[in-house]
Amino acid sequence: MSNFIIAEAGINHNGDMSICKELIDVAVNAGCQAVKFQKRDLNLVYTQDFLDSPRESQWGTTQREQKSGLEFGKDEYEEIDRYCKNKGIEWFASAWDTNSQRFLLQFNCKYNKVASAMIVHEGLLKLIASEGKHTFISTGMTTYKDIQKAVDIFNNANCPFELMHTVSTYPMQDENANLKMIATLRDKFNCNVGYSGHEVGLVISYAAAALGITSLERHVTLNRTMYGSDQSASIEPNGFRQLISAIRKIESAMGNGVKNNLDDELIIARKLREHLNWNADW
Numbered sequence: 001m002s003n004f005i006i007a008e009a010g011i012n013h014n015g016d017m018s019i020c021k022e023l024i025d026v027a028v029n030a031g032c033q034a035v036k037f038q039k040r041d042l043n044l045v046y047t048q049d050f051l052d053s054p055r056e057s058q059w060g061t062t063q064r065e066q067k068s069g070l071e072f073g074k075d076e077y078e079e080i081d082r083y084c085k086n087k088g089i090e091w092f093a094s095a096w097d098t099n100s101q102r103f104l105l106q107f108n109c110k111y112n113k114v115a116s117a118m119i120v121h122e123g124l125l126k127l128i129a130s131e132g133k134h135t136f137i138s139t140g141m142t143t144y145k146d147i148q149k150a151v152d153i154f155n156n157a158n159c160p161f162e163l164m165h166t167v168s169t170y171p172m173q174d175e176n177a178n179l180k181m182i183a184t185l186r187d188k189f190n191c192n193v194g195y196s197g198h199e200v201g202l203v204i205s206y207a208a209a210a211l212g213i214t215s216l217e218r219h220v221t222l223n224r225t226m227y228g229s230d231q232s233a234s235i236e237p238n239g240f241r242q243l244i245s246a247i248r249k250i251e252s253a254m255g256n257g258v259k260n261n262l263d264d265e266l267i268i269a270r271k272l273r274e275h276l277n278w279n280a281d282w
Contacts, residue, residue, distance in 0.1 A: 006217040007032045011070040030240040034090040039100040116140030129157035140168030162192035171233035172198040182211045198233040209247045
């Protein structure tokens with residue numbers, strides 16, 4: 001099975017459409033199936049006191065100005081939609097509130113995403129599930145009870161989904177990856193399981209691919225030193241190409257688990273076992 005690979009642009013575009021298009025280009029050139037963004041209604045996701053609190057940034061001196069600077073509106077998402085269609089890549093976004101999910105409906109994206117932070121937002125989950133689109137559900141910062149509630153919502157709505165094993169630290173330390181959770185989630189909830197990684201480097205993602213995930217999401221950036229909270233846990237263009245190339249090789253190498261001998265092995269076996277008067281029975 002081929003993994004569905006998602007380049008998580010998130011807010012790594014820093015509110016700049018030219019950077020956004022470059023991130024889409026990276027995803028396309030690397031061979032991703034989709035690029036993903038994040039959408040928030042700031043007045044629903046944050047308190048007014050928080051938004052009015054001080055924060056120095058290139059956009060101003062408050063949290064509101066900084067958060068607003070990172071948000072795209074209708075014009076920008078229309079441009080993203082046009083650009084992705086022209087490039088032949090799917091795009092979608094994780095909404096952090098019901099207003100943002102309704103906003104995204106106008107673009108008729110093929111997929112939905114539940115961010116780890118929002119898996120406990122029952123109203124949002126029900127709204128997403130009501131659309132009936134294949135949904136990727138991240139499971140960072142959750143309990144089995146939280147995950148079961150989400151699974152029940154999607155099953156009751158007959159909405160296709162897959163869970164994504166996630167550890168919500170940025171960047172995640174390799175020793176905290178707990179990749180055995182991939183099998184645990186698959187067995188416990190009887191569904192496909194992907195991996196959404198926030199580690200530095202590629203090795204953990206390679207291991208996840210070998211453990212039978214069905215999707216992989218990694219943050220993409222033009223440069224890990226750029227402004228932004230997700231940049232340090234992101235992968236630069238060359239790394240993304242390397243990631244996908246290696247994962248496709250891993251998929252090919254996994255085989256079918258059935259013992260079979262190659263014709264080339266038979267030639268070698270006859271040579272190495274000639275002194276044993278050995279005859280092949282395969």
